[in-house]
Amino acid sequence: MDRLFFYDTEIVRLGIREDGENITHIYFSSKDINKDEIIIEESNLTQIAYIQIKEYINGQRKSFDLPLNPNGTEFQKKVWKALTEIPYGEIRSYKEIASSVGNEKASRAVGMANNKNPIPIIIPCHRVIGSNKKLVGYAGGLDLKEKLLNLEGISVKEEKVGKYK
Numbered sequence: 451m452d453r454l455f456f457y458d459t460e461i462v463r464l465g466i467r468e469d470g471e472n473i474t475h476i477y478f479s480s481k482d483i484n485k486d487e488i489i490i491e492e493s494n495l496t497q498i499a500y501i502q503i504k505e506y507i508n509g510q511r512k513s514f515d516l517p518l519n520p521n522g523t524e525f526q527k528k529v530w531k532a533l534t535e536i537p538y539g540e541i542r543s544y545k546e547i548a549s550s551v552g553n554e555k556a557s558r559a560v561g562m563a564n565n566k567n568p569i570p571i572i573i574p575c576h577r578v579i580g581s582n583k584k585l586v587g588y589a590g591g592l593d594l595k596e597k598l599l600n601l602e603g604i605s606v607k608e609e610k611v612g613k614y615k
Contacts, residue, residue, distance in 0.1 A: 451487075451488065451489050452467055452468065452469050452470075452474065452487060452488040452489070453467070453468055453470075453488065453489050453490075453491055453492075453493045453495075453496060454466070454467040454468075454475075454477075454483065454488045454489070454490055454491075454496070455490065455491060455492040455493070455496045455497075455500075456480070457496075457500045457503075459503065459504060459507055460507055460508075461507060461594065461597050461598075462478060462590060462594055463478070464476055464477065464478065464500070464503065464571075465477035465478075465480060465483065466496040466499045466500060466503075467488065467496075468493055468495040468496055468499070469519060471495075471517060471519070472495075472516075472517040472518055472519035473495065473496075473499050473516050473517065473518050473519070473569060473572065474518075474519050474520065474521065474568065474569070475568045475569060476499075476568070476569050476570050476571060476572065478570070478589055478590040478591075478594070495516075495517075498516065499516055499572070502514050502515070502516060502572075503571060503572070506571070506601070507601060509601065512538035512539075513538065514572045516572060518569055518572065518573070520567070520568045520569050520573065521568065522563070522566060522568070525551075525559065525563065526563040526566055526567075528551045528552075529547060529551055529559075529560050529563035529564070530563065530567060530569075530573045530575075532547050532550045532551050533547070533564075533567070533573050533574055533575055533577065533578065534573055534574070535550075536574060536577045536578075538602055539602045539603050539604060540577065540604075541577050541578065541579050541599070541604055541606070542577060542578055542579075543557075543578070543579060543580065543581045544557040544558075544560045544561050544564075544578055544580065544581070544586075545557045545581055547560045547578055548560045557581075560578070561586070561587065564578055564587070565587060565589070567589070570588075570589055570590065571598065574598075575588070576588060576594075576595045576598040576599060577599070577602075577604075579606060583606060584606070585599075585606055
């Protein structure tokens with residue numbers, strides 16, 4: 451049975467869910483959780499994930515070292531893998547991610563995969579912005595997306611999309 455535990459951070463309350471071996475979800479809200487499928491209790495793995503997220507928020511960590519098992523389609527998994535390859539402190543457009551997964555015309559599908567990302571922050575969908583350099587969609591809200599980008603030293607109003615600064 452999966453375990454879920456909620457933690458408070460300086461910027462957001464998070465629910466971290468694990469299946470006994472991997473982190474499977476990060477929730478910003480408890481409204482979408484079917485509590486019949488899980489035990490609400492802290493585990494070693496949820497605690498380790500929380501510590502790493504706190505280190506990230508405090509500027510002490512730039513990447514995560516956690517076992518992950520996001521459930522999704524093959525395309526979604528390809529997109530989520532591409533997201534983990536965006537370096538800390540950099541952003542990409544939906545079109546750039548679509549190109550990186552082999553279909554430059556799949557920007558909307560990349561957006562939908564981002565929307566379905568079950569492990570935000572750790573799989574950094576917050577690093578993807580619109581081609582017009584504007585913040586677009588985030589499960590935790592655009593304010594949280596902006597805070598996460600600011601933690602990484604990115605000011606979307608001034609930053610160029612892609613690798614080039």
